[in-house]
Amino acid sequence: MRSQVFEMARRSILQTLRQPALIIPPIVFPLIMMAINTGGLHAATNLPGFPADTYLDFAIAVPFLQCSLFACINAGAALARDVETGFLKRLAMTPIQRAALLIGHLGGVMVVSLVSALIYVAVGFAAGMNFHAGPWGVPALLLLAMLVSLAFAALGAFVGLRSGSGETVQGFFPLFFVLLFLSSMSLPRPLIEQDWFRFIATYNPVSYLIEGIRSFIITGWDAEALALGFGIAVIVAAAAVAAASGALRTRLVRT
């Protein structure tokens, strides 16, 4: 089992490393957007009740979520490609365990997400981020970021396995993108003026994932934000992994 996981993860990582288009956008694009928004929305810190002194502190959480969206698409597209090329059908003829295939594949995507997250943290500190959670906050933030990436990657894997079509996976990107934008990504929920937008942001689980990551930076150890952030990440990840596992079982049925 361990060697099977290792081989599948190695394949996933090599597939990604051989295609710069799968690495550069997830790392560079969120940083560009953050840099632009930090200057463009710095004036928002003057709003009464804004929880941070700089917009950088507030916005640095967003790249972690954007990176997760890319992980979702990359995981789903890679598995869909395996379905389309018949690789999964050939795997079904081997004694490989279903769990090894899924864990290995998601593990490969997670390695890329971890590297991206480390770069975001490094860029944040280099740009003057005020990190209130102290030294232990960094590994805790990375853990939450990895959980969020796992949740989105497993969702992507589910869509990829279920549809077996890379185009369908790409078609889901706008949906996840909408979830990100209709959240508390740009302003804290209490400061969102439009009632309908605040309503959507309040019931959008992505808001709590962002707020969980953000709390390490602007608050410190905020029990409520972290409980919601970790709780939602764990629930979504568990449900998505179970769904992906079920879809994989269907795909690997020997006929």
Next chain:
Amino acid sequence: MTRFLQVAGAVAWRSIHKVATTPQLLLPSIVFPMFFFVAFAGGLSNVANVPGFDFPSGYTAFQFVFVLLQASAFGGVFTGFGIASDFENGFARRLLLAAPNRLGIIAGYAVAAAARATFVGILLFAVALLTGMRVGGDGVDLFGLVVLAYLVSFTATLWSAGVAMRLRTMQAGPLMQMPVFLVLFLAPVYVPLALLSGWVHTVAKVNPFTPLIETARDFISGTPADAALAYGIAVGLLLAFGFWAVRGLRSAEAAGG
């Protein structure tokens, strides 16, 4: 001239027909501007309460102008994707052989992009009015805004056409898209120029798109606008990228499509 118009008309009709009958081409150009408008105007409306934010028509109109110009620009970029696709599948090669006036090809694509911008712009305007956008400008001001949006659409199309005709592959997509994206977002997107800070403020001050978006916002709010500067820049960019696109066409001709 007749040949030019015939080629331009045929290329424009084909491009418009292709987009209109292919949902995966049509939907992103409709959905994304609407979505950006909703996300920016809805989610960030409190930014209008920041000290120093003084836009008379409110935050919805402030963001509408940006999204309108963005949609116009990206309509041009998406048309560039179509040109690259035409080169990849061999259609452009046959088009170059058949067209009696090849400059009409560029004009046709630009007209198609303008038609796309018109469709999205009308939808966007309707949604903005339904969500309570206040328009302070009169008919002349709105006409000025629409002309600016078309100039942005033509400029973006000519830029993308130049790239697509030089590289002739869909892999050139990011090269068409990224510079346009950066020019748009390194302007006063969320707040007026005076409220930007840091390096973004420095870049926005020299970004040629900044006078365009500021003038367009003046048009919608009905405040006095420095239209000569904005139109001067827009026409200058149009001529420069027109030259760029024609050189790209010559490059494609030299390469045999």
